[in-house]
Amino acid sequence: MKRFLAGIGLTFAALTATAALADNPQFQGADPHAVYIGNELWVFPTGGPGGSWAADRFGAFSSTDRKHWKSRGELIRRDSIKWIGDDGAREHFLWAPGVATRGRKWYLYYSVGPQNPTPSRIGVAVASRPEGPYIDSGRPLLTGGNGFEAIDPMTFVDRKSGKAYMYAGGSAGSTLRVFELTPDMVGIAREVKVAQPPKFTEGAFMHESNGIYYLSYSHGRFNGPDYSVHYAMGRSPLGPWRYRGEILSSDQRHKGPGHHSFVRDPKTGAWLIVYHRWENPVGGAPYQGERQVAIDRIRYAKDGTIVPVRMTD
Template sequence: MAESYVNPVYPHTMADPFVLKHDGQYYAYGTAPVGADGRAFPVLRSADLVHWEPLGHALVPPGGSDFWAPEVAARDGVFYMYYSAHGIDGNDHQLRVASSEHPAGPFLDTGAVLVPDQPFSIDAHPFRDTDGQWYLYYCVDFLELEDDHRVGTGIVVDRLVDMCTLAGEPRVVVRPHEDWHLFLKGRAMYGAVYDWHTVEGPAVQCHDGRYYCFYSGGAWERANYGVSYVVADHPLGPFRRPAQGGRALLMSTRPGRLIGPGHNSFAPSPDGSETWIVYHAWQPDMAGRRMCIDRLDWQGDRPSTAGPTWTEQPVPSGTAR
């Protein structure tokens, strides 16, 4: 096996990549066009995070026409896929849950709509705390001007009563608040026109007893897209911004190399000694968002990474050579 890799690690469209490790294997799910079999979300398998084998598509759609950002949680032998679908019963994107007995699927929709009171909800991220309690981080739209918050898409968190039901008590994690969070100026939304800002793609890591909610901000198809984070002492918050904010603190565009890195998940190395950030980025031809990986490091209470990288990098620790 090779001792190095080069991003991207998969040559086809694999946006919003989420990686689940199960029984020593990695399974990756992502946003991409519906497959020839009519299923949504490509699913890949790997033993090392570097070499990926396509297994087809994971979700049997319950209807609708557009499917985004799948993430999968395992509990009691069942795999639950959280995703958003557009066009079911005439609705915009709504968060739904599908289940399977195998991580590769097929996943069948349970009929559960997680936040039916919201006109738009995307980017669900299930997180299990050390005490076994599950939480769901997800994105909704905010139209109110409050403090230094901007109008646009932001992240909230709620407790999962069971794997298909939320407590219905969402708390704000982070709303857009920086110039680099701009999605589009003069965007027509909800019967008005706004300078729309976006933070999305939550992914939580616990470090030294604190909860870091990483998010992607900006416009997913532009160079301002990048990854930053907020921090809390409990999964429900309150979350606070790092003092050195004002820019994408973890990853941002490398002009001419990798553009708009973001919407990440995290996965352990094969031997469990490292944490790796899995994300998508555009190459200069802008032909599609490709899956990339880089190691996550910590400098005290500050996360860091060399990514997005485009040159040879050491493979994850524990990879067979």
């Protein structure tokens, strides 16, 4: 779970994949969901620039050059979510937001903790603009329990079928569950049973490129050196998926890269991976301090596989 803290021999393709896009890291934060709105890159993270994270709210940040970031203000605050105290827990935390848009509306999906002694939950809120304000739907979209942690929601609207799917779960149960959402995006129509992908821990993300659907996700402990990004490929957003290996892993300076999103630059057509990592942490795991958001280039080989990424500064 995301705790509330959280070239010799290289081919030409690999060299291209490591080309720096801007000065990394971008800003302090974690669990970044990136979306292009026009020619502007928006990031919806846990936390944000300048240590602005509080566990009781979400913000958004945007940039036209991936160097200078503008705060888009608060999206939603914990005290506006009326059902949040219904579980009787003494304190609650918000983390791991994800956004989707449909029919001129924006939808914010988010994790609500703690996990113990009460189960985690996923909420959804609606706005007419990406920066909000978002109004909560009035009830939890999904509640965990029986070994399943309802965390890390990611919603994908399939262009081919028009259906919207939410991917959620992970950490202690390491269980991925997929749900088809109702047309209004604030309810669950049905659960779709899927096979558990190898090395899945949490932070699932779905994207499609050239007719291939890529299920990517984080593996390992969020504050340790084994935290990494893996992926599988399929011809449907529901699988079956073929595991294809690791995209991001720790190197000498950067540790625990993960909880990422993919986004395509509308100007260049290049695919980017936006993720968090620990910058040269002092001491061993569990790492302490704050995670940083970084952006690197993604390259696809001729067979559609993703070239492993070398993190840049």
